[in-house]
Amino acid sequence: MVSKASGRLQICNLRPRAKSGKMRGMRLLLIEDEAKLGEYLRKGLAEEGYVVDVATDGIEGLHLAMELDYDVIILDGMLPGIDGLSVLAALRQTKSTPVLMLTARADVEDRVRGLQGGADDYMIKPFAFSELVARIQVLLRRAQSHPSSPEPTALREADLEVDLIRRRAVRAGVRLELTAKEFNLLALLLRRQGEVLSRTELASQVWDMNFDSETNVVEVAVRRLRMKVDQPFATPLIHTVRGMGYVLESREQP
Ligand code: CA
Numbered sequence: 001m002v003s004k005a006s007g008r009l010q011i012c013n014l015r016p017r018a019k020s021g022k023m024r025g026m027r028l029l030l031i032e033d034e035a036k037l038g039e040y041l042r043k044g045l046a047e048e049g050y051v052v053d054v055a056t057d058g059i060e061g062l063h064l065a066m067e068l069d070y071d072v073i074i075l076d077g078m079l080p081g082i083d084g085l086s087v088l089a090a091l092r093q094t095k096s097t098p099v100l101m102l103t104a105r106a107d108v109e110d111r112v113r114g115l116q117g118g119a120d121d122y123m124i125k126p127f128a129f130s131e132l133v134a135r136i137q138v139l140l141r142r143a144q145s146h147p148s149s150p151e152p153t154a155l156r157e158a159d160l161e162v163d164l165i166r167r168r169a170v171r172a173g174v175r176l177e178l179t180a181k182e183f184n185l186l187a188l189l190l191r192r193q194g195e196v197l198s199r200t201e202l203a204s205q206v207w208d209m210n211f212d213s214e215t216n217v218v219e220v221a222v223r224r225l226r227m228k229v230d231q232p233f234a235t236p237l238i239h240t241v242r243g244m245g246y247v248l249e250s251r252e253q254p
Contacts, residue, residue, distance in 0.1 A: 026071040026140060027051045031061030031087065032102070033079050041074070044129050050136075058082030065091050072139050074132075075119070077103045077110050085113055092118040098139040102127075115204045142195075155190040158250045160229065160237060162190055171233055181206060182225050189238065189248035198245040222246055 028050045032038040038054050045052045053068075055061035059081035065073055073091075077084035088099055101114045101122040111122050120142075121135055155162045159172040167183055169176040178186065184206045189197065199218040207217060222238065230236040238248050 029053050029070040029073045031055045032076045058087045062087045070097055072136050073097050073099045075099050075101050088117045098143050112204050157193050162187055176228050194249045196241045196244045196247045
């Protein structure tokens with residue numbers, strides 16, 4: 001656990017014992033300017049079997065991220081040179097390397113902008129080292145199950161097809177008439193098929209909004225989307241996972 005209680009960096013060793021052998025040899029880039037934290041994370045991740053490069057400012061970090069192929073990039077938000085969000089924006093013009101952003105607790109806006117800007121996950125400082133490792137593993141698994149290079153231009157599940165370039169959705173040969181938001185929502189669910197996406201995540205990724213629990217914009221949009229994507233067809237693809245969110249997947253009919 002790394003915490004900054006009372007303005008002092010406190011480090012206590014909570015690293016999990018088990019090494020994730022399967023993930024060994026994966027290459028990580030850590031862009032973090034706090035020397036002590038950077039060194040602690042570098043050592044810990046190396047002990048977990050990762051190959052870790054460390055950049056201590058945004059310029060060096062972006063250079064490494066563009067020149068080399070990393071499996072995951074851990075990107076601090078506040079950096080000298082170029083800040084984390086700008087590094088992310090520059091990177092996303094050409095590369096889809098999974099990015100886990102580190103943000104300060106107060107920076108809700110930064111987190112939303114980070115997710116909208118293409119960050120795959122974020123962690124709020126201070127965080128437990130074991131959680132960082134777990135999140136890196138999730139990103140690695142996701143990248144392995146959905147290889148993203150080259151970027152897919154079409155997504156498919158059962159008889160549903162989405163053309164991301166022409167922004168067309170077709171199910172069983174029938175063109176679906178979707179609004180822009182409905183298309184983005186469907187594309188996100190399809191891109192992450194089999195994964196339960198929370199309303200908060202859908203709200204932050206599809207709508208330019210900070211999630212407000214008073215609004216039911218996500219529920220309403222999912223209901224409309226289902227009327228178009230599922231209702232006219234025999235097999236539903238979009239499912240509600242009670243208390244968690246929504247998932248798009250083919251399920252065996254009972
Ligand atoms: Ca920083």
